[in-house]
Amino acid sequence: MDTSTRSDQPETRRIAPDLPTSLSTIRKAVEDSARDRVDTEPVRQALRYVYKHVDKGPMLCKAWFDAQDIANPAHRFEAVRQVENLIRVSAGM
Numbered sequence: 001m002d003t004s005t006r007s008d009q010p011e012t013r014r015i016a017p018d019l020p021t022s023l024s025t026i027r028k029a030v031e032d033s034a035r036d037r038v039d040t041e042p043v044r045q046a047l048r049y050v051y052k053h054v055d056k057g058p059m060l061c062k063a064w065f066d067a068q069d070i071a072n073p074a075h076r077f078e079a080v081r082q083v084e085n086l087i088r089v090s091a092g093m
Contacts, residue, residue, distance in 0.1 A: 019053065019091055022046035026064075030084045034077040037068055054091045 025046040029038040047064060051057040060083060067079035 019049070019093070022049040023088060023091065023093060026050075026084050026087060030077070030080050033068060033080045034073050037076075038080070039068060050087055050091070054087060056090050060087050060090060 023046075025042050029040070029043045029046075032038050047061045051061045054060065063083045063086070064080065067083050068076060070076040070079055
């Protein structure tokens with residue numbers, strides 16, 4: 001008998017954060033990006049949610065990672081701010 005679909009088994013997968021939480025995490029990362037690169041686990045989790053649940057998510061996530069790699073802090077801030085805005089628009093927020 002296949003027990004992999006039994007409902008009494010504990011859930012081992014991480015539950016993705018919801019959209020408002022993800023957008024809030026991304027907004028905080030934008031603010032922090034003027035000082036430092038913002039590649040943290042909470043940001044990666046938020047972007048995973050965007051990747052899976054937001055229209056054009058894969059493209060937006062690639063744009064985010066490209067933007068956060070910009071060396072000049074002012075340019076990095078502006079680039080991640082623009083991507084964050086596109087994520088909000090694509091998410092309907």
